[in-house]
Every structure is written in C-alpha cells, then in structure tokens.
Amino acid sequence: KNEVEQSPQNLTAQEGEFITINCSYSVGISALHWLQQHPGGGIVSLFMLSSGKKKHGRLIATINIQEKHSSLHITASHPRDSAVYICAVSFDSNYQLIWGAGTKLIIKP
C-alpha cells in the first residue's frame, strides 16, 4: 500500500525565512504533485514533477526518485504564502491520486 507522508504538519515562520516542506512516499510513482490551498478554499496547482527540479518564482520543488522523497522550498517567505501545501502522487496505471495530509504554513509579518 502506498502512503504519502508530509512533514511538518504545521509550520510557523517569520517573513523572509526560507521554508522547506517535505513529502515522502513508499512505492514507485509516475508523478508527484504539489498544490496550495488558501484559507478561502481555492486550490492552486504549483508543480507536477517526475524527476529533478522545477522553479517558479520563489517556489522550488525537487524530487529524488531513488529516495522516494520530494521537497517544496519557498524563498523569502511572505505572509501571502500562508496556506496549506498538499503533496499527492499519481500513477500511469490508474488515475487515483494518493494524497498527503497537508502542511499548514503560517508566515508572520
């Protein structure tokens, strides 16, 4: 059974700090997704990764397929980055995504 674990569950940091959120999974996957969910409920897809590293603005996502681990980094964090960050993994063999529990991030000014 594949499981997706995120850490930390909750993270509070000061504006400007470098943020790292981790995601690990237990079996081989085809792709890993990072999503952002704001307090109002809206969901934004941040990254879809199958290997290596992707960068978009202040966000960086990396994946290590051998270690079955991915990280989401936020540089120069800002209060508007406060949200729940969700990791999910998917497989070519079917459309079911396995979801992590989410990391609640609060950035204080």
Added chain:
Amino acid sequence: SAVISQKPSRDICQRGTSLTIQCQVDSQVTMMFWYRQQPGQSLTLIATANQGSEATYESGFVIDKFPISRPNLTFSTLTVSNMSPEDSSIYLCSVAKSGRASEQYFGPGTRLTVT
C-alpha cells in the same frame, strides 16, 4: 499544461436543493475527474467524467446524488442533488491531457456551503 476554470467559485445553498458546478478547460483533454474535499479532510475522487458515456463512479458515490455530464472534450458538469449540510465541501475538477493519468492538472475548486 491546461488552464481550468470552475463556476461558481463558491455558493451557499439551502438543503433539499441542487447545484450544478461547471468545469471548463482551455484545450481538449482525455480524462476529466471530480473530487470532493470535506472540511478537514483530504480530497476524495468522486468519479471520472467520460466523454459520450456515463461517468465512472468511485465506491460510495452514486449517479443519483452526483450526476455528471461531459458533452465534449473541454467541458463537464457535476450536480450535487438534494443537498444536505453533509455535502458542504470543496468540489474540484481535474484533467489529464494525454491519456497519462499521472499528469493531472487541477481547477481552483468550488466551495459549497449547505444550510
């Protein structure tokens, strides 16, 4: 990639009524999916919307409660029927473009509150 829009973005409805949520994609896609996220929970797959045929529902979800249409390769609707407060959730549309189910893109979600 794919750009997905959903309407409405949020709504407050009375119990016993029905709400239809629309999902529009900016390009033709192979697969479209509908998810639900109940308060404090992770997302759960409701069904796969199939173009030209009935949707494929996951265990625990039925067509009478969540009828789905997919008239073409860029559009789908999900109806939440005879709503109760337990249906208060975020409903999310996602798509896969190339037939690779792993490459899914997600809409912004519809926040539904049933009073």
